Amino acid sequence: MVRPSPAMMKKHESTKKCSNCYGYVALDANVCPMCKAKLGKLGRHGMAEQPINWKAYILCVLAWLAFAIYVKFAFF
Numbered sequence: 893m894v895r896p897s898p899a900m901m902k903k904h905e906s907t908k909k910c911s912n913c914y915g916y917v918a919l920d921a922n923v924c925p926m927c928k929a930k931l932g933k934l935g936r937h938g939m940a941e942q943p944i945n946w947k948a949y950i951l952c953v954l955a956w957l958a959f960a961i962y963v964k965f966a967f968f
């Protein structure tokens with residue numbers, strides 16, 4: 893696989909790369925037209941940043957909280 897050189901990256905100044913499917917999408921696009929992945933603003937290396945998935949974040953915290961409560965009541 894050939895890595896794109898900085899000169900090649902200059903060509904795509906009006907686009908960013910989808911972090912999910914690596915396809916080129918418009919700079920201001922919030923959703924990838926190819927894979928429907930949510931995209932953030934343009935990050936380093938011309939890649940789109942992944943926006944924070946708050947739903948998954950909160951679910952993870954809740955899951956750990958439930959686990960902590962379970963451990964507290966089951967073993968102490």
Ligand SMILES: [Zn+2]
Pocket residue numbers: 910911912913914915924925926927928929
């Ligand atoms: Zn995509």
